[in-house]
Amino acid sequence: MTNSMEKLPFLPFTRPSIDEQTIAEVADVLRSGWITSGPRCQALEAALSERFQGRPVRLASSATAALELALRLCGIGPGDEVITTPLSWVATANVILAVGATPVFVDVDAATRNIDLARIEAALTPRTRALIPVDLAGLPVDRDRLNALAARHSLRVIEDAAQAFGAHWAGREIGSFGDLVSFSFHANKNLTTAEGGCLVLNNAQEARAFEKLRLQGVERFPDGSMDVEQWGGKANLTDLAAAIGLGQLRQVDAFNARRRALAQRYFERWDTSLGFELPPADFVQSNWHMMQPLLPRALAPRRGEFIEAMKAQGIGVGVHYPAMHLFTLLRRLGWRQGQFPVAEDIGARTLTLPLFPAMADTDVDRVCAAIASAVRTLQG
Known part of the structure; x- marks a missing residue:
């Protein structure tokens, strides 16, 4: 069933x-x-x-x-x-x-x-x-x-x-x-x-x-x-x-207000015991273009599996962004791994969760529940 x-x-x-x-x-x-x-x-x-x-x-x-x-x-x-x-x-x-x-x-x-x-x-x-x-x-x-x-x-x-x-x-x-x-x-x-x-x-x-x-x-x-x-x-x-x-300009302030409300709900519904790092809870200056928690470091090597586990539950997850100095193009200019450890760490663990004005509050709840389920799946 x-x-x-x-x-x-x-x-x-x-x-x-x-x-x-x-x-x-x-x-x-x-x-x-x-x-x-x-x-x-x-x-x-x-x-x-x-x-x-x-x-x-x-x-x-x-x-x-x-x-x-x-x-x-x-x-x-x-x-x-x-x-x-x-x-x-x-x-x-x-x-x-x-x-x-x-x-x-x-x-x-x-x-x-x-x-x-x-x-x-x-x-x-x-x-x-x-x-x-x-x-x-x-x-x-x-x-x-x-x-x-x-x-x-x-x-x-x-x-x-x-x-x-x-x-x-x-x-x-x-x-x-x-x-x-x-x-x-x-x-x-x-x-x-x-x-x-x-x-x-x-x-x-x-x-x-x-x-x-x-x-x-x-x-x-x-x-x-x-x-x-x-x-x-x-x-x-x-x-x-x-x-x-x-047409968008007529609505963008309402769009951004809705984004902030959805972001606040993420913070309210988030299970902090899962070990993720949330972005700064700034609901005044940020426009909340994206909601980006960081995976626990132990799960970072399995980010692809986590994304697939979310997809299996009907949730799309993006990655924005890998640390760009590690791309082949920029390595050719002399950049290398280890030069920017903070960016490399964030780039290896970042996830972009659903966040857009047409979402319902219950969509946030659904994402948070799916995250907990995905973590349990990866942890066996």
Whole structure:
């Protein structure tokens, strides 16, 4: 006889919430005949700028593209070094390599899992040009310490806030202050455009320079002529994507509030005797992009088995992220195991559990029960 757990639908670790009004607005764009960059992109940029205290915002085809173009905007290239964390999606290092610069990793703080700001100054060299901090799982890096450090050493800060839309630091929303700030609008983010991202800039001059980098370096003139004075790529967003983004923007604060409530329930229902390490219980500044407990060290070598045991109970579990300096690409640059023990330990034990706005409270209870069952299965 099939038990009640088996009858429940599969619960993924994330799922976007797209309402019918947004779907209708995407259909309107399709009917309009203007489906690439156009009025919807302009409207989304304006709405984001208003949210971020009037700062210029420019959309891009991805947060990866926004980060790479931000580096180019800062004039960073061959011979330069950029300091970042090894505990992030590999795109954070790939964009540094893409402009010909060298990624320099600094280990993470064991509590926050973000870059350890106390270790950065020891990694500085005369070639250091910028810092790329990452707000892992939507928990912000200490912006006061970060920006003070950058100011002391005349460094640009390009915030990889891909996961931090709607997060806050000291009462201010991430993106409303600081240097350059990149957000992701990928399908699994708190606000999605299916694929896409944006860069928050400091002034109109930077915004115009970013526009040229975003689209082939082209500058158009009122008489219909154009000129190209510099290299540019192809990283513009479509109006189809922007229509989704406008619909998401109407709801993102409610989405984030729901995420926080679900995260709180995880903490309330969690069986602490199982030996997992939970992330910081920050329900004010974090946007709770992901819920990421760490496996007990004794179970870390069996993470794949644990994930399969959860899947067998209808629960999807992700891994975000392995320590990226251990990837073959970055080992070729000289990075090796043992250099960043905190990031390596976290990367080997991290799990990403279901957390998205459409979840019910009972879904959290179901996940917590499944975790206890999976642990019992592995422990025999």
